[in-house]
Amino acid sequence: MQRIILLLGLLLAINLVYGQNRDSIPPTKKVVLQDSTKKIDPQDTLKSVAQQDTTKKETRAERKAREKAEKERAKYYYKDILKDSARLEIERLTRVAWKRSMILPGWGQYTNQGLWWVKVPVIYGGFVASYFVFDYWQWYYKLFLDELQYRADRGQPSDGVLGIDSNWDVAGLVKFKDYGRRNRDLTVLVTLGWYGLNIVEAYVDSILKNRWNVSDDLSFKMSPTFMPTNSYALGMNGFSGKSMFAPGIKMTFTLK
Helix, strand or coil: CHHHHHHHHHHHHHHHHHCCCCCCCCCCCCCCCCCCCCCCCHHHHHHHHHHHCCCCCCCHHHHHHHHHHHHHHHHHEECCEECCHHHHHHHHHHHHHHHHHHHCCCHHHHHHCCCHHHHHHHHHHHHHHHHHHHHHHHHHHHHHHHHHHHHHHHCCCCCCCCCCCCCCCHHHHHHHHHHHHHHHHHHHHHHHHHHHHHHHHHHHHHHHHHCCCCCCCEEEEEEEEEEEEEEEEEECCEEEEEEEEEEEEEEEEEEC
């Protein structure tokens, strides 16, 4: 009997020990409070932004290399269309013609062939004429300028053609001096225009010859002719008409 009571007491003690509930509240962790008033260094911020920025800026040398590559590609492509060797050669001939005329007038015309033996003398004839015209107006300008300087220095007319034996006054001398200078300067501008026209002619002639197909099927002919006209005269009975003929030129285009 005593053994049974002892065994029951032992079982009861074991149940009491394992039947207790564990503490469900977890242990608290230590929280370290940071100082919110800590100063931020602007340089640190810029460094972090620079590290985040992965876009590399293009240098000047890289930009020049890229532009050179784009120009080189443009020589061989037109709107992403590959040019053939014939077109590249035609474009090269066109560039060569006007560049040669820029270096030496008439050289581009000789490159284009055709009537270069007529064009080159005309080009240099224009330059020679410009020189003589410039020389004349320079002499004209100096003639009046020298007389004005003589009168300004000595207070009296000179013994020249514009001096004592002439009726030129100071106002007239100044007017014609400016007239000569204006024509001299205009001659220089005309000469520059003649030089530019030489370049344009070489470029246009090269395009017409190499890029455009000027066919022989079109012919052109000029011949003299007489054109009928009607003349009216006032007479006793009003206006009277009369048929007459006037000389003219007839132009004929023929398509084969």
